[in-house]
Amino acid sequence: MSPELDHSEVFLLPREAEVVEQLSAFRFSTTSQSSPLPFEIARQQVGKTWFFDPRFSQNGKIACATCHQPNKNFSDGMPVAQGMGQGARRTPSLLNVNFAHWFFWDGRADSLEAQALGPIEHPLEHGSNRMRVIHILRMWYRENYETTFGPWPEVLSGALPPDAMPQRDPLLLSPKIATYALASFQSASQLHEILRAAERLHQPVWQRVPAHTVSAAPSIPKAWLDAWHQLPKETHHAVNQVFANFGRGIAAYERTLIAVDSPFDTFVQRAQKETPIAQAFTPQFSTREYEGLRLFLGSQCHNCHSGPLFSDQQFHNIGLPIKKGETRMDIGRAAGIILAQSEKQFSCKGPYLNRKSPSCDELEYLDRENLEMVGGVKTPSLRNVAERPPYGHDGRFPTLRSILEHYNELREEAGIGHREETLRPLGFSSLQLDQLEAFLRSLSSPISEVHWPHYPRDEQDSPPPKIE
Ligand code: HEC
Numbered sequence: 001m002s003p004e005l006d007h008s009e010v011f012l013l014p015r016e017a018e019v020v021e022q023l024s025a026f027r028f029s030t031t032s033q034s035s036p037l038p039f040e041i042a043r044q045q046v047g048k049t050w051f052f053d054p055r056f057s058q059n060g061k062i063a064c065a066t067c068h069q070p071n072k073n074f075s076d077g078m079p080v081a082q083g084m085g086q087g088a089r090r091t092p093s094l095l096n097v098n099f100a101h102w103f104f105w106d107g108r109a110d111s112l113e114a115q116a117l118g119p120i121e122h123p124l125e126h127g128s129n130r131m132r133v134i135h136i137l138r139m140w141y142r143e144n145y146e147t148t149f150g151p152w153p154e155v156l157s158g159a160l161p162p163d164a165m166p167q168r169d170p171l172l173l174s175p176k177i178a179t180y181a182l183a184s185f186q187s188a189s190q191l192h193e194i195l196r197a198a199e200r201l202h203q204p205v206w207q208r209v210p211a212h213t214v215s216a217a218p219s220i221p222k223a224w225l226d227a228w229h230q231l232p233k234e235t236h237h238a239v240n241q242v243f244a245n246f247g248r249g250i251a252a253y254e255r256t257l258i259a260v261d262s263p264f265d266t267f268v269q270r271a272q273k274e275t276p277i278a279q280a281f282t283p284q285f286s287t288r289e290y291e292g293l294r295l296f297l298g299s300q301c302h303n304c305h306s307g308p309l310f311s312d313q314q315f316h317n318i319g320l321p322i323k324k325g326e327t328r329m330d331i332g333r334a335a336g337i338i339l340a341q342s343e344k345q346f347s348c349k350g351p352y353l354n355r356k357s358p359s360c361d362e363l364e365y366l367d368r369e370n371l372e373m374v375g376g377v378k379t380p381s382l383r384n385v386a387e388r389p390p391y392g393h394d395g396r397f398p399t400l401r402s403i404l405e406h407y408n409e410l411r412e413e414a415g416i417g418h419r420e421e422t423l424r425p426l427g428f429s430s431l432q433l434d435q436l437e438a439f440l441r442s443l444s445s446p447i448s449e450v451h452w453p454h455y456p457r458d459e460q461d462s463p464p465p466k467i468e
């Protein structure tokens with residue numbers, strides 16, 4: 001412990017103590033319920049095997065676990081993901097994902113179940129399609145599937161094309177959002193290219209924007225689209241149902257991945273009993289971490305990194321400049337809102353994944369014209385943050401210190417959109433940065449696989465949707 005601090009005087013203001021209590025993992029315990037039912041455990045187990053199975057991918061080599069690696073905090077340690085191709089964003093950790101509301105950096109999926117279906121059909125990730133999933137399940141998992149989800153649909157027992165999937169909706173940005181994204185984009189050479197393309201194609205410039213974003217609809221092989229088109233409606237429906245259950249299984253496994261027992265949480269628990277606060281210190285959470293906590297509170301980090309996840313589950317633009325070498329625009333949540341609302345099959349409002357959730361209540365009220373969302377990404381959880389470099393949605397910060405230095409100086413202009421006004425440079429000394437970093441390091445916990453019931457029980461028994 002540092003000699004300059006008189007421990008009898010260490011204290012938190014009542015308002016700070018309240019925030020700290022909300023950051024601690026004990027908040028999670030209010031959500032835990034009775035023990036899981038056998039079918040729930042079965043889902044978690046079969047979902048786990050699917051998570052690790054590379055056969056669902058185009059080349060038979062990529063599993064969810066290729067990028068979300070258990071020994072790397074369910075991330076991959078790389079700046080941007082590498083699947084069938086190279087993505088534009090960093091692989092987020094899956095720890096505590098059970099408590100999240102929106103999924104992907106831009107929140108384009110409103111449930112974990114729906115999210116799991118995205119990578120399968122993304123040309124840069126698994127590069128596969130839902131029909132291939134049907135074949136793999138039918139060949140290798142039919143029995144597990146049936147014990148977990150009920151009878152295998154009759155129409156999926158006969159001959160089926162090897163690959164098939166429907167066309168994806170294009171990203172339809174409003175003129176207001178597209179124009180604003182263009183006007184705020186800091187790359188002169190890219191702007192020039194977009195202007196030239198608009199001229200060549202006789203299109204208004206703003207209409208060219210979607211094609212130049214990282215959210216542009218990826219191109220799907222025409223043969224897969226044609227094969228889908230030729231199938232009867234009944235088959236579409238059955239494929240979608242099984243595909244949704246595939247998402248349910250994987251999500252059930254992901255929901256077991258929990259890390260909530262950090263030195264910070266132990267400190268909070270002890271501090272509720274001990275006075276003065278210094279008696280609540282432990283070797284892993286002592287003066288340095290405590291000073292860091294006070295800096296965290298004093299700089300309003302908890303405006304966004306709030307609650308036991310250290311994330312408000314909202315979207316913010318912290319004003320990162322354009323990443324070196326990146327030519328596309330990442331308009332973040334502004335596209336995520338449109339993609340979430342235009343998802344017809346697997347959104348919580350669609351026929352296949354009828355989950356009730358806070359995001360579902362919000363979904364139809366999201367403002368598609370909100371300029372603040374241009375360049376906004378989901379506030380990442382800070383739990384286990386020290387264990388999984390690099391940082392930022394595009395992995396540009398190799399170390400924890402380097403992103404803290406960004407917050408310390410806020411020197412450059414936002415690459416797209418504008419930095420949220422509440423953010424001010426911290427102006428911390430290097431000792432203070434050490435303390436803040438030490439605090440963030442105290443948020444690491446061991447990872448456990450917790451089997452528990454996690455979805456409304458009635459979802460399982462909801463009647464199958466009608467086909468018109
Ligand atoms: C090629 C690497 C790669 C593969 C394979 C992959 N992911 Fe991801 N995952 C990513 C990246 C990158 C993101 C963020 C993408 C974005 O925001 O646009 C992501 C996002 C997620 C998220 C959202 C987390 C959050 O906090 O918002 C979940 C959950 C997830 N993946 C689960 C899965 C599952 C389940 C699979 C297998 C079906 C899978 N991933 C396969 C790279 C991968």
Ligand code: HEC
Nearest residue numbers: 299300301303304316318377378379380391392393407420
């Ligand atoms: C206005 C909301 C907001 C505030 C205030 C804020 N953050 Fe963040 N933070 C974010 C968002 C959003 C990201 C992701 C940014 C990105 O990748 O583009 C982020 C990223 C981070 C990361 C990297 C995590 C990762 O997985 O990549 C760290 C560490 C972090 N913030 C710490 C802090 C600290 C410390 C403070 C206080 C000095 C703070 N943040 C204040 C919203 C905020």
